Amino acid sequence: MKFPIYLDSHSTTPIDPRVLETMLPYFTEKFGNAASRNHAFGWEAEEAVEVARKQIARLIHADPKELVFTSGATESDNLALRGVVEMYREKGDHMITNSTEHRAVLDTAKALESKRGVKVTYLHVDKSGLVSPDDVRHAITDKTILISIMLANNEIGSINPIREIGKIAKEKGILFHCDATQGVGKIPVDVQEMGIDLMSFTAHKMYGPKGVGALYVRKKAPRVRIAPMIDGGGHERGMRSGTLPVPLVVGFGKACELCEQEMTAEARRLAAMRDRLEAGIMNGLDEVYLNGHPTQRLPHNLNVSFAYVEGESLLMGLKEIALSSGSACTSATLEPSYVLRALGVGSDLAHSSIRFGLGRFTTDDEVEYTVKRIIETVTRLREMSPLYEMAKEGVDLKSVQWAAH
Numbered sequence: 001m002k003f004p005i006y007l008d009s010h011s012t013t014p015i016d017p018r019v020l021e022t023m024l025p026y027f028t029e030k031f032g033n034a035a036s037r038n039h040a041f042g043w044e045a046e047e048a049v050e051v052a053r054k055q056i057a058r059l060i061h062a063d064p065k066e067l068v069f070t071s072g073a074t075e076s077d078n079l080a081l082r083g084v085v086e087m088y089r090e091k092g093d094h095m096i097t098n099s100t101e102h103r104a105v106l107d108t109a110k111a112l113e114s115k116r117g118v119k120v121t122y123l124h125v126d127k128s129g130l131v132s133p134d135d136v137r138h139a140i141t142d143k144t145i146l147i148s149i150m151l152a153n154n155e156i157g158s159i160n161p162i163r164e165i166g167k168i169a170k171e172k173g174i175l176f177h178c179d180a181t182q183g184v185g186k187i188p189v190d191v192q193e194m195g196i197d198l199m200s201f202t203a204h205k206m207y208g209p210k211g212v213g214a215l216y217v218r219k220k221a222p223r224v225r226i227a228p229m230i231d232g233g234g235h236e237r238g239m240r241s242g243t244l245p246v247p248l249v250v251g252f253g254k255a256c257e258l259c260e261q262e263m264t265a266e267a268r269r270l271a272a273m274r275d276r277l278e279a280g281i282m283n284g285l286d287e288v289y290l291n292g293h294p295t296q297r298l299p300h301n302l303n304v305s306f307a308y309v310e311g312e313s314l315l316m317g318l319k320e321i322a323l324s325s326g327s328a329c330t331s332a333t334l335e336p337s338y339v340l341r342a343l344g345v346g347s348d349l350a351h352s353s354i355r356f357g358l359g360r361f362t363t364d365d366e367v368e369y370t371v372k373r374i375i376e377t378v379t380r381l382r383e384m385s386p387l388y389e390m391a392k393e394g395v396d397l398k399s400v401q402w403a404a405h
């Protein structure tokens with residue numbers, strides 16, 4: 001086994017060697033600018049970009065002309081929200097999103113509220129982390145111009161009922177944006193069937209390179225128009241100016257092609273591995289709680305809270321395994337995860353949470369080793385915890401009168 005073991009696939013994934021191999025010539029001899037129309041270098045680059053566009057479009061059942069390349073999902077989310085608000089401002093000033101969205105959507109919505117006077121409804125999720133289509137329906141007003149709901153959550157892996165939400169949006173004639181960054185390449189995504197009008201995703205979460213993403217922008221029924229955030233040479237049909245990073249785009253395309261070919265088998269394999277990880281942990285320890293939906297979740301995701309153990313302390317004791325805790329990832333201040341808090345997870349259990357993200361290159365041995373080390377480390381930390389000891393002795397911790405200090 002090679003250390004450290006990588007189990008943080010929701011943050012990023014390693015590049016697939018087959019993707020890298022496809023990209024390399026575009027860093028060297030095939031260096032043309034895809035916008036150079038006058039010579040062979042440009043034609044070669046443009047052709048490579050068009051091949052990638054087809055590979056990406058195929059994975060999400062879109063037309064290649066409906067893709068706008070960006071620097072990643074953060075930019076795609078910004079472009080979708082800001083672009084729609086600016087373009088459709090006369091139609092209304094209200095948008096609907098949800099409280100467990102990625103910061104790229106939430107922070108953009110907040111900026112639109114404070115700087116542009118947009119009214120934003122933040123829907124609550126149920127205790128498994130899902131948005132209710134009925135809540136979406138009830139939040140719609142005659143001023144609503146955009147609904148933005150993520151496909152799968154990046155912390156707990158819960159998969160939202162996107163089809164139902166898309167249907168409501170269509171019925172009411174409101175644009176529907178979906179941040180599908182965690183889902184594309186992992187579970188089937190079909191923008192037609194799901195009724196999605198705009199969709200963000202990124203290469204580096206699906207074994208492609210960092211620094212390139214896409215925004216799907218529907219071309220017909222309805223034809224969606226967005227105001228650009230960057231003005232320049234009018235690239236990407238005017239929606240995102242700037243010279244395309246051809247090697248990255250080529251890698252993004254190859255990554256999508258591989259996902260399309262391997263997704264079904266990979267999802268099955270990772271779900272089985274994740275289930276072994278979960279069962280191993282649950283069988284070896286008491287007071288472990290699953291966060292998120294038991295079944296409607298990404299196949300490679302597991303998020304659990306280990307009562308009486310600080311997630312941060314657990315990670316300190318497990319330096320040879322790359323994991324993410326529900327405290328650290330969102331801020332430098334060790335606030336517990338706002339996603340877990342939105343599900344109603346108490347502050348203690350939110351601080352005790354760990355996210356496991358399996359990936360294409362995770363092995364059975366790594367999972368087995370992780371189970372063993374988690375059990376050892378949680379047991380050791382609990383042995384040092386007076387609270388755990390009291391709970392085991394039958395003291396009801398809620399009834400304890402703590403001395404004021």
Ligand SMILES: *Cc1c(COP(=O)(O)O)cnc(C)c1O
Pocket residue numbers: 010011071072073074075102104150152153154179180181182201202203205213
């Ligand atoms: C990672 C992620 C993003 C940001 O993607 P970048 O390409 O790193 O900008 C946005 N939304 C979700 C749900 C993510 O998981």
